[in-house]
Amino acid sequence: MSYNIALNFEDGVTRFISCNEGETVLDAAYRNQINLPMDCSDGVCGTCKGSCHQGDFELGDEYIDEALTDDEAELGMVLTCQMVPSSDCVVEIPTASSLCKTGIATVNATVTEVNLISATAIELKMTADEDVGFLAGQYVNIQVPGSEEVRAYSFSSTPGSCDLSFLIRNVPGGLMSSYLVGQCKAGDILNLTGPMGVFYLRQVLKPVLMLAGGTGLAPFLSMLEHLKNSELNQPIHLIYGVTHDDDLVGVAALEKFAAEIELFSFKTVISSTESSHPLKGFVTNHMQDAPIQEGNVDVYLCGPPPMVDAVLGYFHEHDIEPNSFHYEKFTPSQVAIGEHVA
Structure with missing residues (x-):
């Protein structure tokens, strides 16, 4: 063994x-x-x-x-x-x-699908030549074909498989976005380096609160894929916030997870005042169902910098100190290095 x-x-x-x-x-x-x-x-x-x-x-x-x-x-x-x-x-x-005497591993992956699933989100699926070996929540650098530039994207797929998927923000005029939307096709070979990052799912021993913004949902999809095959005795709650109704992607996957994972629940929030969505505002406006329990909770947060700063401010303002706090900010061109506070 x-x-x-x-x-x-x-x-x-x-x-x-x-x-x-x-x-x-x-x-x-x-x-x-x-x-x-x-x-x-x-x-x-x-x-x-x-x-x-x-x-x-x-x-x-x-x-x-x-x-x-x-x-x-x-x-x-x-x-x-x-x-x-x-x-x-x-x-x-x-x-x-x-x-x-080791370092970042490099592997080639073949594109199997590339889908523009909304005006702001791209789904990229690939099959790697070998197991990348990542932890749920981590990211990999993908080289933009025809350049020396790389972009960092979190896995949205199950760890331990050569079948990889990513949920990528579609940035108008962006180097990788332009390739994916205008040129990428099944059979293309992409170069991946990694995995990397300290933002990954730890052992679930306490209630978990997941906070996702936009395509920051990606690492949580990977975490939930991992958790659906685990024995859980703690609640997992996800609050997923986006700007406009069209930005809301992955809901069908979350509904499937809610059906498969007994202790998992989620809600979606739209910040645009023009939306007819039942929950409007920001994720911090809808924390009433969150399993915070006076800090007896592990918090995972992934989203754009303003969202991360707002959530950190919310916990500080309400004098809440979680058992652990793990977060990762991302910008249009890359995923920033994650941080965690134990």
């Missing part, structure tokens, strides 16, 4: 390795030609210290307190030279991927 271990480096790069039963993460990484930091490999120096908050593992008692204290272990800190997984895990490595 083997387990999939996601190594998340501090520069946002994620690499997946296979760890055999009884094997330490450090040994598995070296076997996969990734040189994680280490000096002793005996639980003495503490050089290989990282953290793991997702997955099951054993540390044993072969390390000394100077390398990892009991208090650190209680907080999820680990020594990769001692960590033996008993399930798939996500391990945070506090160093850059380049210092571990």
Whole structure:
């Protein structure tokens, strides 16, 4: 038996390795030609210290307190030279991927569909030559054909599959948008680098509030694809806001998720005053059903900068401090590096 271990480096790069039963993460990484930091490999120096908050593992008692204290272990800190997984895990490595003689992976993908699903949104589907190995919520850089430019887009598809999908904002005159709308066709080969990003779904141990703006819905579609195959005992609530009625895409997918995931609910909000939509305004105007519960909630937020700033302001104004807060801003040309507050 083997387990999939996601190594998340501090520069946002994620690499997946296979760890055999009884094997330490450090040994598995070296076997996969990734040189994680280490000096002793005996639980003495503490050089290989990282953290793991997702997955099951054993540390044993072969390390000394100077390398990892009991208090650190209680907080999820680990020594990769001692960590033996008993399930798939996500391990945070506090160093850059380049210092571990690894880096961003590159893969080619063949376009299978490109659809203009609204005036402001494009759906791009591709089949990759190999498994990209991303965490639900992460993004990849896609090179614009005929140029050296890249654009960053969040996956909207299920992790662990070569069939990839993206929900992309249609920017009039934009380099990638112009290609996708005017030139792209099935059979085109695109170059992808990644995955990257610290905005990804953590283990669901508390109620979850998802806040999406526009095509910021994409990473949540990936998260929900992942969650529909999980055993949940916490509520998941999504508030999805757009500007105009025509900007509202993906509703059929959300309705399907609501039917498949017992504890999932969602609402949609239109900010335009000209809309006849029953819920108007901004996502912060419709938080009454959100499972905030005096901060006992994990919040995930993805949208344009004004929306992100407004939500952060809402929580500050109402003196609400969530259990964890993960957010990602995106601009018309790229997805910004996500941030998270534990």
